[in-house]
Amino acid sequence: MLHIAFIAHDRKKEEMVNFVTAYEHVFKNFQLYSTGTTGLRIMENTSLQIHRFMSGPLGGDQQIGALVAENTMDFIIFLRDPLMAQPHEPDIIALLRLCDVQGIPVATNIATAELLVKALERGDFAWRELVHKYKPESLQPE
Numbered sequence: 001m002l003h004i005a006f007i008a009h010d011r012k013k014e015e016m017v018n019f020v021t022a023y024e025h026v027f028k029n030f031q032l033y034s035t036g037t038t039g040l041r042i043m044e045n046t047s048l049q050i051h052r053f054m055s056g057p058l059g060g061d062q063q064i065g066a067l068v069a070e071n072t073m074d075f076i077i078f079l080r081d082p083l084m085a086q087p088h089e090p091d092i093i094a095l096l097r098l099c100d101v102q103g104i105p106v107a108t109n110i111a112t113a114e115l116l117v118k119a120l121e122r123g124d125f126a127w128r129e130l131v132h133k134y135k136p137e138s139l140q141p142e
């Protein structure tokens, strides 16, 4: 089972909710995670079950980053606000850096998210199942 995380800054939350609603039939087949408020908004508007971490400014990006560090997260949709400074900018940069360390597909805008969800639907993420299969026992996701 692949692990997918949703994160959206405040002015991007509506876009995220609309996007996840449109692809609910795809996302319902995966293990879903989010930062606190993003997940709440999505769950209020869909029937998806999402494991919510802390809100971003309180450490949610770092909690998701921990799963990226152990190569458990398979796909992240992170709708950043490119026009507003965030108090937890270092956490955001750290999360994206770890995605590059592990080579995790991460969409930071809706156009990329759309293309990657099409790929997900087609089964193009199957290589991630192999990553999990050959990971050391100690890093196997639950």
Ligand SMILES: O=C(CO)COP(=O)(O)O
Residues within 6 Å of the ligand: 007, 008, 009, 010, 035, 036, 037, 038, 039, 054, 055, 056, 057, 060, 061, 088, 092
């Ligand atoms: O700030 C965020 C990501 O950096 C998102 O956090 P929330 O989903 O809790 O608003």
